[in-house]
Amino acid sequence: MKPAIRKIALDRMQILIDNAISNARTNPKLSQQQALLARRISTRYKIRMPFDLRIVFCKKCKSFIAPGINSRIRLGRASVKSIRISCNLCGYTYRKIIPH
Numbered sequence: 327m328k329p330a331i332r333k334i335a336l337d338r339m340q341i342l343i344d345n346a347i348s349n350a351r352t353n354p355k356l357s358q359q360q361a362l363l364a365r366r367i368s369t370r371y372k373i374r375m376p377f378d379l380r381i382v383f384c385k386k387c388k389s390f391i392a393p394g395i396n397s398r399i400r401l402g403r404a405s406v407k408s409i410r411i412s413c414n415l416c417g418y419t420y421r422k423i424i425p426h
Contacts, residue, residue, distance in 0.1 A: 391414070
């Protein structure tokens with residue numbers, strides 16, 4: 327694939343996810359559609375989504391979860407520091423370990 331096409335696809339995915347996060351409170355249906363379109367772009371052009379874009383999708387139900395709107399984010403207080411993200415749609419909780 328040409329690097330120009332890859333860059334355009336990554337830019338479009340970033341714009342769509344940013345718009346989906348900003349529209350999540352006012353128009354949740356539109357934000358779900360924008361996030362779905364960003365995911366479709368990544369599969370169509372065989373581009374792996376960067377981590378900051380991937381983290382807004384639930385790992386179980388694959389739906390768009392806006393931080394603080396339809397998901398809960400907590401910091402772990404155990405010996406292993408982690409971020410716990412809970413989806414309010416399916417109830418699944420997943421963790422991201424924070425390196426020291």
